[in-house]
Amino acid sequence: MKQGLLVVVSGASGTGKGTVCSALLESLPDLAYSISATTRLPRDGEKDGVNYYFLSREEFREMIDEGGFLEWAEVYGNYYGTPLKKIQERLAEGQDILLEIDTQGALKVMEKCPEGVFIFLVPPSLEELERRIRGRGTETEESLARRLGAAREEIGIGRRYRYVVMNDKVDLAVERIRAVLMAERCRVERNTDIFEVLEK
Ligand code: ADP
Ligand code: 5GP
Secondary structure: OOOOOEEEEEOOOOOOHHHHHHHHHHHOOOEEEOOEEEOOOOOOOOOEOOOEEEOOHHHHHHHHHOOOEEEEEEEOOEEEEEEHHHHHHHHHOOOEEEEEOOHHHHHHHHHHOOOOEEEEEEOOOHHHHHHHHHHHOOOOHHHHHHHHHHHHHHHHHHHHOOEEEEOOOHHHHHHHHHHHHHHHHOOHHHOHHHHHHHOO
Protein backbone atom coordinates (compact mmCIF):
# COMPACT_ATOMS: atom_id res chain seq x y z
CA MET A 1 0.00 0.00 0.00
CA LYS A 2 1.34 3.41 -1.03
CA GLN A 3 1.69 5.96 1.82
CA GLY A 4 -0.66 8.93 1.58
CA LEU A 5 0.71 12.44 1.03
CA LEU A 6 1.28 14.55 4.12
CA VAL A 7 0.34 18.02 2.89
CA VAL A 8 1.28 20.99 5.08
CA VAL A 9 -0.17 24.45 4.40
CA SER A 10 1.05 27.47 6.36
CA GLY A 11 1.03 31.21 5.97
CA ALA A 12 0.65 34.36 8.04
CA SER A 13 -2.62 34.79 9.93
CA GLY A 14 -5.25 36.34 7.64
CA THR A 15 -3.65 35.12 4.39
CA GLY A 16 -6.66 32.91 3.77
CA LYS A 17 -5.42 29.46 4.86
CA GLY A 18 -8.77 28.51 6.35
CA THR A 19 -10.70 29.74 3.32
CA VAL A 20 -8.39 28.11 0.76
CA CYS A 21 -8.12 24.83 2.70
CA SER A 22 -11.93 24.54 2.99
CA ALA A 23 -12.29 25.09 -0.75
CA LEU A 24 -9.49 22.61 -1.42
CA LEU A 25 -11.12 19.95 0.77
CA GLU A 26 -14.40 20.47 -1.04
CA SER A 27 -12.75 20.02 -4.40
CA LEU A 28 -10.71 16.99 -3.30
CA PRO A 29 -12.95 14.64 -1.32
CA ASP A 30 -10.07 12.17 -0.93
CA LEU A 31 -8.02 14.64 1.09
CA ALA A 32 -8.62 14.41 4.86
CA TYR A 33 -8.20 17.37 7.20
CA SER A 34 -6.21 16.80 10.37
CA ILE A 35 -8.12 18.41 13.23
CA SER A 36 -5.67 20.15 15.56
CA ALA A 37 -5.91 20.53 19.32
CA THR A 38 -5.81 24.01 20.80
CA THR A 39 -6.13 25.77 24.15
CA ARG A 40 -7.71 28.87 22.56
CA LEU A 41 -11.42 29.50 23.06
CA PRO A 42 -13.82 28.58 20.24
CA ARG A 43 -14.84 31.45 17.94
CA ASP A 44 -18.51 31.92 17.09
CA GLY A 45 -19.71 28.92 15.12
CA GLU A 46 -16.65 26.75 15.83
CA LYS A 47 -17.36 23.26 17.11
CA ASP A 48 -15.26 20.92 19.24
CA GLY A 49 -14.08 17.96 17.19
CA VAL A 50 -14.86 19.75 13.90
CA ASN A 51 -12.69 22.88 13.74
CA TYR A 52 -10.39 21.95 16.63
CA TYR A 53 -10.29 19.78 19.70
CA PHE A 54 -10.63 22.50 22.34
CA LEU A 55 -8.54 21.47 25.35
CA SER A 56 -7.63 23.03 28.69
CA ARG A 57 -3.95 23.85 29.24
CA GLU A 58 -3.71 20.86 31.61
CA GLU A 59 -5.19 18.48 29.03
CA PHE A 60 -2.85 19.84 26.38
CA ARG A 61 0.19 19.40 28.68
CA GLU A 62 -0.83 15.81 29.40
CA MET A 63 -1.02 15.08 25.69
CA ILE A 64 2.47 16.56 25.20
CA ASP A 65 3.83 14.38 28.03
CA GLU A 66 2.24 11.28 26.49
CA GLY A 67 3.98 12.01 23.15
CA GLY A 68 0.58 12.51 21.54
CA PHE A 69 1.61 15.26 19.08
CA LEU A 70 3.47 15.13 15.77
CA GLU A 71 4.29 18.77 16.57
CA TRP A 72 2.97 21.49 18.81
CA ALA A 73 3.68 25.19 19.16
CA GLU A 74 2.62 28.24 21.12
CA VAL A 75 0.94 30.68 18.76
CA TYR A 76 -0.29 34.09 19.98
CA GLY A 77 -0.35 32.91 23.59
CA ASN A 78 -2.23 29.66 23.00
CA TYR A 79 -1.06 26.13 22.36
CA TYR A 80 -1.80 24.36 19.09
CA GLY A 81 -0.81 20.80 18.19
CA THR A 82 -1.23 18.09 15.58
CA PRO A 83 -2.45 14.78 17.07
CA LEU A 84 -0.07 12.06 15.94
CA LYS A 85 -1.82 8.69 16.12
CA LYS A 86 -4.63 9.17 13.64
CA ILE A 87 -2.28 10.72 11.09
CA GLN A 88 0.14 7.81 11.22
CA GLU A 89 -2.69 5.30 10.79
CA ARG A 90 -4.31 7.16 7.93
CA LEU A 91 -1.09 7.81 6.00
CA ALA A 92 -0.27 4.10 6.29
CA GLU A 93 -3.72 3.32 4.81
CA GLY A 94 -2.82 5.49 1.80
CA GLN A 95 -4.99 8.41 2.87
CA ASP A 96 -3.74 11.92 1.94
CA ILE A 97 -3.78 14.27 4.94
CA LEU A 98 -3.91 18.07 5.10
CA LEU A 99 -2.32 19.95 8.01
CA GLU A 100 -3.04 23.67 8.31
CA ILE A 101 -0.45 24.74 10.85
CA ASP A 102 1.82 27.67 11.70
CA THR A 103 5.41 28.02 10.51
CA GLN A 104 7.01 26.86 13.80
CA GLY A 105 5.01 23.65 13.62
CA ALA A 106 5.72 23.19 9.92
CA LEU A 107 9.49 23.47 10.49
CA LYS A 108 9.23 20.67 13.07
CA VAL A 109 7.27 18.52 10.61
CA MET A 110 9.94 19.22 7.91
CA GLU A 111 12.51 17.64 10.22
CA LYS A 112 10.39 14.64 11.17
CA CYS A 113 8.71 14.03 7.81
CA PRO A 114 10.89 15.45 5.01
CA GLU A 115 8.79 13.54 2.46
CA GLY A 116 5.84 15.87 3.25
CA VAL A 117 4.55 18.43 0.76
CA PHE A 118 5.22 21.87 2.25
CA ILE A 119 3.16 24.71 0.80
CA PHE A 120 3.42 28.34 1.88
CA LEU A 121 0.41 30.51 1.14
CA VAL A 122 1.00 34.25 0.67
CA PRO A 123 -1.27 37.30 0.34
CA PRO A 124 -0.80 39.67 -2.64
CA SER A 125 0.50 42.41 -0.26
CA LEU A 126 0.78 43.29 3.44
CA GLU A 127 -1.93 45.97 2.95
CA GLU A 128 -4.29 43.32 1.60
CA LEU A 129 -3.35 41.07 4.53
CA GLU A 130 -4.42 43.78 7.00
CA ARG A 131 -7.66 44.34 5.06
CA ARG A 132 -8.43 40.62 5.24
CA ILE A 133 -7.82 40.35 8.97
CA ARG A 134 -9.91 43.47 9.63
CA GLY A 135 -12.61 42.20 7.30
CA ARG A 136 -12.80 38.90 9.16
CA GLY A 137 -13.66 40.88 12.30
CA THR A 138 -12.37 38.26 14.73
CA GLU A 139 -9.42 40.12 16.29
CA THR A 140 -9.12 42.91 18.83
CA GLU A 141 -6.85 45.86 17.85
CA GLU A 142 -4.14 44.39 20.07
CA SER A 143 -4.36 40.94 18.55
CA LEU A 144 -4.48 42.46 15.04
CA ALA A 145 -1.29 44.43 15.70
CA ARG A 146 0.39 41.29 17.04
CA ARG A 147 -0.59 39.24 13.98
CA LEU A 148 0.58 41.95 11.55
CA GLY A 149 3.86 42.33 13.42
CA ALA A 150 4.48 38.59 13.18
CA ALA A 151 3.46 38.40 9.50
CA ARG A 152 6.62 39.85 7.98
CA GLU A 153 8.82 37.45 9.95
CA GLU A 154 6.58 34.48 9.14
CA ILE A 155 6.61 35.27 5.44
CA GLY A 156 10.44 35.11 5.49
CA ILE A 157 10.21 31.54 6.80
CA GLY A 158 8.27 30.70 3.63
CA ARG A 159 11.60 30.56 1.77
CA ARG A 160 12.26 27.25 3.50
CA TYR A 161 9.16 25.57 2.03
CA ARG A 162 9.14 23.70 -1.27
CA TYR A 163 6.15 25.57 -2.77
CA VAL A 164 4.80 29.10 -2.54
CA VAL A 165 1.17 29.67 -3.56
CA MET A 166 -0.28 33.13 -4.08
CA ASN A 167 -3.78 33.58 -2.65
CA ASP A 168 -4.94 36.41 -4.86
CA LYS A 169 -8.17 34.60 -5.77
CA VAL A 170 -9.35 31.58 -3.78
CA ASP A 171 -10.15 29.53 -6.91
CA LEU A 172 -6.71 30.17 -8.37
CA ALA A 173 -4.94 29.29 -5.12
CA VAL A 174 -6.91 26.02 -4.96
CA GLU A 175 -6.00 25.23 -8.54
CA ARG A 176 -2.31 25.85 -7.85
CA ILE A 177 -2.36 23.54 -4.84
CA ARG A 178 -4.17 20.86 -6.85
CA ALA A 179 -1.42 21.12 -9.47
CA VAL A 180 1.28 20.76 -6.80
CA LEU A 181 -0.41 17.64 -5.41
CA MET A 182 -0.79 16.12 -8.86
CA ALA A 183 2.93 16.67 -9.56
CA GLU A 184 3.90 15.30 -6.13
CA ARG A 185 1.95 12.11 -6.82
CA CYS A 186 4.04 11.69 -9.99
CA ARG A 187 7.42 11.94 -8.28
CA VAL A 188 9.71 9.00 -9.03
CA GLU A 189 10.45 8.32 -5.36
CA ARG A 190 6.73 7.88 -4.66
CA ASN A 191 6.31 5.45 -7.54
CA THR A 192 9.05 2.85 -7.21
CA ASP A 193 6.33 0.16 -7.51
CA ILE A 194 5.76 1.17 -11.15
CA PHE A 195 9.41 0.50 -12.00
CA GLU A 196 9.41 -2.77 -10.10
CA VAL A 197 6.51 -4.05 -12.23
CA LEU A 198 7.84 -2.73 -15.57
CA GLU A 199 11.41 -3.90 -15.00
CA LYS A 200 10.42 -7.47 -14.13
P1 ADP B 1 -6.29 32.48 7.87
O1 ADP B 1 -6.91 31.13 8.07
O2 ADP B 1 -5.02 32.43 7.06
O3 ADP B 1 -6.07 33.25 9.15
P2 ADP B 1 -8.89 33.21 6.70
O4 ADP B 1 -9.19 32.04 5.82
O5 ADP B 1 -9.64 33.32 8.00
O6 ADP B 1 -7.30 33.35 6.97
O7 ADP B 1 -9.11 34.51 5.80
C1 ADP B 1 -9.00 35.82 6.35
C2 ADP B 1 -10.04 36.73 5.68
O8 ADP B 1 -9.67 36.95 4.32
C3 ADP B 1 -11.45 36.13 5.66
O9 ADP B 1 -12.40 37.15 5.89
C4 ADP B 1 -11.58 35.57 4.23
O10 ADP B 1 -12.90 35.58 3.78
C5 ADP B 1 -10.72 36.54 3.43
N1 ADP B 1 -10.08 35.93 2.25
C6 ADP B 1 -9.45 34.73 2.17
N2 ADP B 1 -8.94 34.53 0.93
C7 ADP B 1 -9.26 35.63 0.21
C8 ADP B 1 -9.03 36.04 -1.17
N3 ADP B 1 -8.36 35.26 -2.04
N4 ADP B 1 -9.51 37.23 -1.55
C9 ADP B 1 -10.18 38.04 -0.69
N5 ADP B 1 -10.44 37.71 0.60
C10 ADP B 1 -9.99 36.54 1.05
P1 5GP C 1 -6.39 30.36 14.63
O1 5GP C 1 -6.40 30.69 16.09
O2 5GP C 1 -6.56 31.60 13.76
O3 5GP C 1 -7.35 29.24 14.28
O4 5GP C 1 -4.94 29.78 14.28
C1 5GP C 1 -3.81 30.52 14.63
C2 5GP C 1 -2.60 29.86 14.00
O5 5GP C 1 -2.37 28.55 14.55
C3 5GP C 1 -2.71 29.65 12.49
O6 5GP C 1 -1.48 30.06 11.90
C4 5GP C 1 -2.91 28.16 12.36
O7 5GP C 1 -2.40 27.67 11.12
C5 5GP C 1 -2.07 27.65 13.52
N1 5GP C 1 -2.40 26.27 13.88
C6 5GP C 1 -3.61 25.66 13.85
N2 5GP C 1 -3.48 24.37 14.24
C7 5GP C 1 -2.17 24.17 14.50
C8 5GP C 1 -1.40 23.03 14.91
O8 5GP C 1 -1.89 21.93 15.12
N3 5GP C 1 -0.07 23.22 15.08
C9 5GP C 1 0.53 24.42 14.86
N4 5GP C 1 1.85 24.49 15.04
N5 5GP C 1 -0.15 25.51 14.46
C10 5GP C 1 -1.49 25.39 14.29
